[in-house]
Amino acid sequence: MDKIAFVVDSTADFPMDWKPPLDLYRLPLRVIVDGREYRDGVDIDPDTLCSLMREHHNVSTSLPSTEDIIKLFEEIKDKYRQIFVLTLSQKLSGTFNAVRMVIQNFNLRNFILLDSKAVSGKIFYIVARLMKDVLNGKRISQQSVIEYGRDCEMFFLLESLEHLKKGGRIGKLSLLLGKLLNLKPVLKINREGEVSKAAVGMSQQDAVAKLVRMVSAFIQKVPNYLLYGGYGSIQMKERLEEILSKLSRCDGVARVGATVLAHTGPEVLGVLVGKAF
Structure with missing residues (x-):
């Protein structure tokens, strides 16, 4: 019972070759295709969802x-002294509240619920740092999560804003202007855990150049850093590799999971840069 474990939801995307130093469990969100429910990472994978989305099936989460x-x-409550549960940002989902209700209703005193104020690779960065703190005997709290979220940036590019609009993450005006002007925004998750605009490109090439510049600007301020990439469809893997080749290192690459893809569309890629630890 001296052991400590972590639980994340399935919007957390981890580098393919990363091995967690502590026990890590994943709680699946649900992806709904034409009214049929699938558990993310259990009943449906990114490739399957990408194919369904290209065939214009109705997808939600x-x-x-x-x-x-x-x-x-x-299953896990009696195996560990403490279990830290990190959900995706409360600004993006009600998962935090759903988990909190279960913890309260079942009086799970050894479960500690934290709002990551993040999604995808940014959750990975925060979890990896928290695990290191645990191994070093440090106490961790919501303030730790906030601090580590500020130590990294995650920028991402989408081929289309349509799926974000459907999910209520952007407004109709932003979508209309983007379509009319063929704008390609560089998006990020801000400190409050919301999707926000980091820059706007006049073309995909211009957006890539601005993403690279923003990552490079972070690196200039934080010379001791880590850098990761992530992609949705297989076709986006090559584009990501081109971007990573313009940067000086890559510490790992993640595949974006089905729940996130349902809101971004298959054509998404991202770069996470953070303070080394």
Whole structure:
């Protein structure tokens, strides 16, 4: 019972070759295709969802089911002294509140719930730092999460804003202007855990150049850094590799999961840069 574990939801994207130093569990959100539910990472994978989205199937997402939350927590509650649960940003999903209700209703005193104020690779960065803190005997808290979120930036590019608009992440005006002017925004997750605009490119090439400049500007301020990439469809892998070749290093690459893809569309790539630890 001296052991400590972590739980994340399935919007967390981890580098393919990363091995967590502590036990890590994943709670699947639900991806809904034409009214049929699939558990992210269990019943559906990124390739399958990308194919379905290209065929114009109706895709949406939903919170983890209460049954899935209870099942996982019942399985692990007696194995660990402490279990830290990090959900994606409360600004993007009600997952935090769904998990909190289960923890409260079942009086799970050894579960510590944290709002990552992040999504995708940014959750990975925060979790990796928290795990190191645990191994070094440090106490971790929501303030730790906030601090580590400020130590990194995650920029991402989309081929289309249509899916973000459908999910309510951007407004109709932003979508209309983007279509009319063929603008290619560089997006990020801000400190409040919301999707925000970091820059706007007049073309895909211009957006890539601005993304590279913003990453390079971060590196100039933080010379001891880590850098990771992530992509959606296989076709975006080559584009990501081109971007990473313009930067001086790459510490790992992640595949974007199905829940995130449901909101970004298949044609998404991102770069995470953060203070080394």
